[in-house]
Amino acid sequence: MRVTALRRMKLLTHNMLTSHVKGVKNGYPLKIEVNEMKIREVDFNPEFISRMIPRLEWKALYEAAQSLDVVGNLSPEVVKDYENDEDFLKEAHRVLMEVEVIKGFLICPESGRKFPIENGIPNMLLNEGEVGDAGPSQSGTSQDDDSMQ
Amino acid sequence: MLNFIRLFRLISGINLHRLHTNFIHTTMASCRRPEHQAPPEVFYDDTEARKYTSNSRMIEIQMTMADRAIELLALPEDKPCFVLDVGCGSGLSGEALTEHGHFWIGMDISKPMLGIAEEREVEGDLFVGDMGEGVFFRPGTFDGVISISALQWLCNADKKTHNPPKRLYRFFSTLYGTMRRGSRAVFQFYPENSHQLELITSQAMRAGFSGGVVVDFPNSTRAKKMFLCLFAGLLNPQLPTGLGTGQGPQGSDQVAYSGQRQRFRNLKGKPLKKSRDWIKEKKERRRRQGKGDFKADSKYSGRKRSKKF
Numbered sequence A: 001m002r003v004t005a006l007r008r009m010k011l012l013t014h015n016m017l018t019s020h021v022k023g024v025k026n027g028y029p030l031k032i033e034v035n036e037m038k039i040r041e042v043d044f045n046p047e048f049i050s051r052m053i054p055r056l057e058w059k060a061l062y063e064a065a066q067s068l069d070v071v072g073n074l075s076p077e078v079v080k081d082y083e084n085d086e087d088f089l090k091e092a093h094r095v096l097m098e099v100e101v102i103k104g105f106l107i108c109p110e111s112g113r114k115f116p117i118e119n120g121i122p123n124m125l126l127n128e129g130e131v132g133d134a135g136p137s138q139s140g141t142s143q144d145d146d147s148m149q
Numbered sequence B: 001m002l003n004f005i006r007l008f009r010l011i012s013g014i015n016l017h018r019l020h021t022n023f024i025h026t027t028m029a030s031c032r033r034p035e036h037q038a039p040p041e042v043f044y045d046d047t048e049a050r051k052y053t054s055n056s057r058m059i060e061i062q063m064t065m066a067d068r069a070i071e072l073l074a075l076p077e078d079k080p081c082f083v084l085d086v087g088c089g090s091g092l093s094g095e096a097l098t099e100h101g102h103f104w105i106g107m108d109i110s111k112p113m114l115g116i117a118e119e120r121e122v123e124g125d126l127f128v129g130d131m132g133e134g135v136f137f138r139p140g141t142f143d144g145v146i147s148i149s150a151l152q153w154l155c156n157a158d159k160k161t162h163n164p165p166k167r168l169y170r171f172f173s174t175l176y177g178t179m180r181r182g183s184r185a186v187f188q189f190y191p192e193n194s195h196q197l198e199l200i201t202s203q204a205m206r207a208g209f210s211g212g213v214v215v216d217f218p219n220s221t222r223a224k225k226m227f228l229c230l231f232a233g234l235l236n237p238q239l240p241t242g243l244g245t246g247q248g249p250q251g252s253d254q255v256a257y258s259g260q261r262q263r264f265r266n267l268k269g270k271p272l273k274k275s276r277d278w279i280k281e282k283k284e285r286r287r288r289q290g291k292g293d294f295k296a297d298s299k300y301s302g303r304k305r306s307k308k309f
């Protein structure tokens, strides 16, 4: 018999997502309101976790772990030489990959707009009027220039 | 708008008329393109979504295209990567990514499609989102982006407030920001005609991408497939070759665009960046603002420096 193990939003996704409500300047990190969550074992892939560490906002991850009460032995800061620190990577893996939010909300830190999470799937759709202008406003395009106003 | 297209043609240097071939892209039940029937969140209802678990031919076709798109992504072979799947639907392309050892996030506008993805127990995280509203992740999140049979949906205005060029631009410009420098986005898509193709590619270029369209099996109406391959932050990328073309890299079955966004700025009546006029104008502006003292324009202004420098 097949047991359905539904997938849920991981904290890895949360760490990367930003709010995009029109007019919001700093839509990161989204706050999490949890009504239901789960810990589910996932294969440990140290190489993947190592590759993701530099892309993470560690402070946001740590705070998310605090708000979900899953800090455990997660290091408050990224350690030196993390690639070779299995304990560090395992804890990062647990928090990033194994903690899943099933039901709750993602909340834009600036506008307070709530994005519902149902069945582990956040609904990031905007209402009319919340959609920003098409634009280069995304901070990180790391384009050098003033080329698109 | 017309100017825009004309210029685009000039830049690509390719006559797009030959792309006027009929694209086979209809549902089984009807002969009309799905995009013409209803908005995606309506069209991809429970019944339509169900086909992605039950129709083995459809699954096979989607999987084959996903495999090819992943090949065109050219991710580092032995490294697990983080990929965004746009219009991931039931997660077929995501499964292909998982098979290749990569991790992914899928976005789709249709809840029933995502419901099927959950049911299939795909590995990736999923979220409901409309690509036309933009893609919002922290800068440099993804090693690559993949999208199978979804992009053409953006060419339609499904609401009064929808403006396809704007939605395309918002999508591409925000997407660009989420990608790592030098990474690729590969879209298998069904442009309806050459006009749509131009609209899509021009907005992608405007958003800063370079790249072009790879056409597999261009001589077969059935097997013909088009892949828009976009590069984030690469100036002179080598476009991959289409399958079944019998052509080398610069074969006639690719439409190559090296025109960067600077070129497209021209359309807004501004000089090309780094062009002589652009430098002149910038100096002029700075002078007016009383900033810095600039060398007077010389015949060398705005010229390329020789290698010696």
Ligand SMILES: C[S@@+](CC[C@H](N)C(=O)[O-])C[C@H]1O[C@@H](n2cnc3c(N)ncnc32)[C@H](O)[C@@H]1O
Pocket: B040, B041, B044, B052, B062, B086, B087, B088, B089, B090, B091, B092, B093, B107, B108, B109, B110, B113, B129, B130, B131, B132, B147, B148, B149, B150, B153, B154
């Ligand atoms: C032909 S299906 C392909 C699904 C999946 N990529 C596959 O290969 O099986 C097209 C998908 O694009 C999605 N889509 C269409 N317009 C969209 C939009 N504006 N934003 C996000 N997804 C969209 C649809 O909901 C649908 O799931």
